[in-house]
Amino acid sequence: MKRLQWSRLDSVARREALRRPAQVTAEDTRVAVGALLEQVRTGGDDAVRALTARFDGVDLEAVEVTGAEFAAAQEAVSASLRAAIDAAAGRIEAFHLAGMTQPYAVDTAPGVRCERILRPIRRVGLYVPAGSAPLPSTALMLGVPARLAGCPEPVMCTPPRKDGSADPAVLVAAARCGIRRVFKVGGVQAIAAMAFGTASIPACDKLFGPGNAWVTEAKRQVSMAEGGAAIDMPAGPSEVLVIADAGAPAEFVAADLLSQAEHGPDSQVILVSNDEDLLDRVAVAIGEQLAELPRSAIARQALADSPMIRVDSLEDAIAISNEYAPEHLILALRDARAWLPRVQAAGSVFLGDWSPEALGDYCSGTNHVLPTGGAARCTGGLNVSSFQVAITVQEVDRRGLQAIGPCAVELANAEGLGAHARAVSVRLDAA
Amino acid sequence: MKRLQWSRLDSVARREALRRPAQVTAEDTRVAVGALLEQVRTGGDDAVRALTARFDGVDLEAVEVTGAEFAAAQEAVSASLRAAIDAAAGRIEAFHLAGMTQPYAVDTAPGVRCERILRPIRRVGLYVPAGSAPLPSTALMLGVPARLAGCPEPVMCTPPRKDGSADPAVLVAAARCGIRRVFKVGGVQAIAAMAFGTASIPACDKLFGPGNAWVTEAKRQVSMAEGGAAIDMPAGPSEVLVIADAGAPAEFVAADLLSQAEHGPDSQVILVSNDEDLLDRVAVAIGEQLAELPRSAIARQALADSPMIRVDSLEDAIAISNEYAPEHLILALRDARAWLPRVQAAGSVFLGDWSPEALGDYCSGTNHVLPTGGAARCTGGLNVSSFQVAITVQEVDRRGLQAIGPCAVELANAEGLGAHARAVSVRLDAA
Known part of the structure; x- marks a missing residue:
């Protein structure tokens, strides 16, 4: 990691230190993704099959996971992993359930009842990637809130393995969330199929889930296409910013930085x-731990350009974090809770030495689909309301119309909208 | 309006009947908007001034509204309009306040505390258009939730009038919401200035508000630009779908259809x-009322292609509405409340004969910035949380780590993420 002394940097150097690599999709990727989307849009299941053969190296007659495959998955997964999936799902449910948006009603004037009601999004499409490894945890992070929202027809896509099967842990996680329709389709072809529909795969209103640069570009394109689908959020490279004081165990801090760095060479670690002295000790601990990691080559790449920033005060550290707006923020501080009120923008925050990010990734209960690339300045991570539509309602009676109608007429006239005024006054005359 | 008999249409004709005109931005508009954005991004205040001279026909030395101008606006607005603005703001506050997302905390296991905390978005930019007329109501619909969210630095842009002043009613509405920084800048230049910042106008994290096709395209482009700004939602032409039964007063239904139609020739009215018989009577009433409307030419254009659909049952009518997902849905039914549970997708619903859409546009209390173009299948209108960031938090102690740590290790190993497992196990060893 690169050492920087914040007080010695001018504003340009500071901006440079916190600048994320531009997430510009190469023109040829854009064009290639667009062509693949079009291929599936017009070619349907045949195109999905052809692209699955090409990209996943497997020929599938039918892409939908059968009941027998679901049953076999339960057998194929160890009892301990099944128990972990179940326990994680339970905690994710508990946290998401407690935060659900509620319907409500307010009388804003006598005879004027205003309400908010909630409906599940009818057709949601969940994408569970399996790049270097399958991600049952992502199946839970998408499936649990979809279930709590009451989405009636959730659909999941996940890439097939070389033998043509779906990862059994992903299927166990899907089943735990009540998802019965899983398709062994990955990449751009999965996004296309869920956005536009094929004979086998239903068209969805909204697509969720992370993915590589191609999947992200495909989601971006279908979200802007006529007759496409809405998307949850653009997913950039994963990020962590750790603020550590002198008392933080260097071994823990190093492990947290490495757990972010192993995601990919483009992971952002600060x-x-x-x-x-803490920075020195963390640097040493990283060196020691790297040697033992299976994905050390990836982590090494990610860390090469990552900054270790020495600040004069923890106030400065928090200011840096608020400016950067990290996906994950770890406060490895003696009084972490006391600093929380100053946090203005972050996806998820981890307080103290015993709250590693990995717990949030899997099983504390919070969602791990979080805003990246500075989006945490404006938006939070996935939650149940991401799978719902909030509808406002007003029910006004004669008395209510008489109470607030003249106010509407006054404003409509000020805006030069005579028919608006008339829609109210015609009723005032009759009331 | 065109008469259609639903039972006689095949599925293609049905789809055609509900198809919205494609909102495709012409390539030359895209390019022109892009050039204007770039002009402001590089030229700052000078570019804003030049474009204001060009598009608004007024030369402004300084674009920020002064304290004296705010004071003068209070004088310039009639007492009755000031009272209407104040009363509308009060009801909008009452409704939005009651629906605010709340922080919460859950112990998902002993020693594992998970929370959601909320923060205002730091810099929000509110755009209040003034195409055919200024829109003080839009200033309220953006300003009230921004204030309730606690946004510390709200900024508003609204086009200058020919004499170089801002519309006084918009200023009165802005002041009512505690907004002190208003800039007399409109169109693409306003969006560019708030997205990228100039010497006078602060760069904003998220932009809100409706606008014409150019403003909408500018919002779309800055939302995708490196260093741009997030946006609330894409704003298409306004829409209403009215479901009326035999008992609905034709005069009311006609007035509601016309109040939507007067928005613009591209308004969607169904x-x-x-x-x-009701359809016959509404057709007659529209003819009668059109004659009296100031904006009858616009309304006539909008209605020319709008369908009147005869269905066999109200169940069919609701199904049509759920498929179309209108921005506004009026249930002009004898038992409107009983039909509400079947509504699956709409921006805002108006129940019964005494709840014209115009009340929701101005002063019932609900927000009038609502999803168009079918987006109501997936998203609701503006609310306080549109101006906030939800951050999740976890605080785990040793006991909590011992309780859920092994679950995380199991899942991390299943996903082949060794450093994730290690970040937990290194702590389990020490706990």
Whole structure:
């Protein structure tokens, strides 16, 4: 990691230190993704099959997971992994359930009842990637809130393995969330199929889930296409910013930085501390731990350009974090809770030495689909309301119309909208 | 309006009847908007001034509204309009306040506390258009939730009038919402200035508000630009779908259809009824009322292609509405409340004969910035949470780590993420 001393940097250098690599999709990727989308849109299941053969190297007659395959998956997964999936699902449910948006009603004037009601999004499409490994945790993070929202027809796509099967842990997780329709389709062809529909795969109103640059570009394109689908959020490379003080165990901090770094060479990892010695100790610990990691080559690449920033005070550290707006923020501080009120923008925050990000990734209960690329300045992560539509309602009686009608007429006239005024006054005359 | 008999249409004709005109931005508009954005991004205030001279026909030395101008606006607005603005703001506050997302905390396991906390978006930019007329109501619909969210630095842009002043009613509405920084800048230049910042106008994290096709395209482009801004939602032409039964007063239904139609020639207006006679009576009433409307030419254009759909049953009518997902849905039914549970997708619903859409546009309390173009299948209108960031938090102690740590290790290993497992196990070893 690169060492930086914040107080010695001018504003340009500071901006540069926190600048994320531009997520510009190469023109040829854009064009290639567009062509693949079109291929599936017009070719349907045949195109999906052809692209699955081409990209996943497997020829599938039917892409939908059968009941027998679901049953076999339960057998194929170890009892301990099944128990972990179930326990994680339970905690994710508990947290998401408690935060659900509620319907409500208010009388804003006598005879004027205003309400908010909630409906599940009818057709949601969940994408569970399996790049370097399958991700049952992502199946839970998408499937649990979809279930709590009451989505009637959730559909999941996940890439097939070389033998033509779906990852059994992903199927166990899907089943735990009540998802019965899983398709062994990955990549751009999965996004296309769920956005436009094929004979086998239903068209969806909204698509969810992370993915590589191609999947992300495909989601972007279908979200803008006529007759396409809405999307949850653009997913950039994963990020962590750790603020550690002198008392933070260097071994823990190093492990947290590495767990982010192993995601991919483009992972964003930032360590900020007011203690020079802590930075030294973390650097040493990273070196020691790297040697033992299976994905050390990836982590090494990610860390090469990552900054360790020495600040004069923890106030400066928080200011840096608020400016950067990280996906994950770890406060490895002696009084982490006391600093929380100053956090203005982050996806998910981890307080103290015993709250590693990995717990949030899997099983604390919070969602791991979080805003990246600075989007945490404006938006939070997935939650049940991401799978719902909020509808407002007003029910006005004669008395209510008499109470607020003249106000509407006054404003409509000020805006030069005579028919608006008339829609009210014609009723005032009759009331 | 065109008469259609739903039972006689095949599925293609049905789809055609509900198809919205494609909102395709012409390539030359896209390019022109892009060039204007770039002009402001590089030229700052000078570019804003030049474009204001060009598009608004007024030369402004300084674009920010002064305290003296705010004071003068209070004088310039009639007492009755000031009272209407104040009363509308009060009801909008009452409704939005009651629906605010709340922070919460759940212990998902002993020693595992998960929370959601909320923060205002720091810099929000509100756009209040003034195409055919200024829109103080839009200033309220954006300003009230921004204030309730606690946004510390709200900024508003609205086009200058020919004499270089801002519309006084818009300023009165802005002041009512505590907005002190208003800029007399409109169109693409306003969106560019708020997205990228100039010496006078602060860069914003998220932009809100409706606008014409150019403003909408500008919002779309800055939302995708490196260093741009997030946006609330794409705004298409306004829409109403009215479901009326035999008992609906034709005069009211006609007035509601016309109040939507006067927005613009591209307004979407649909009437669905199970009663042939009602459709006849509404057609006659529209003819009578059109003659008296100031904006009758616009309304006439909008209505020319709008369908009146005869259905066999109200069940069919609701199904049509759910498929179309209108921005506004009026249930002009004898038992409107009983039909509400069947409504699956709509921006805002108006129940019964005494709840014209115009009340929701101005002062019932609900927000009038609503999803168009079918987006109501997946998203609701503006609310306080549109101006907030929800952040999740977890605080785990040793006991909590021991309780859920092994679950995370199991899942991390299943996903082949060794450093994730290690970030937990290194702590389990130490706990």
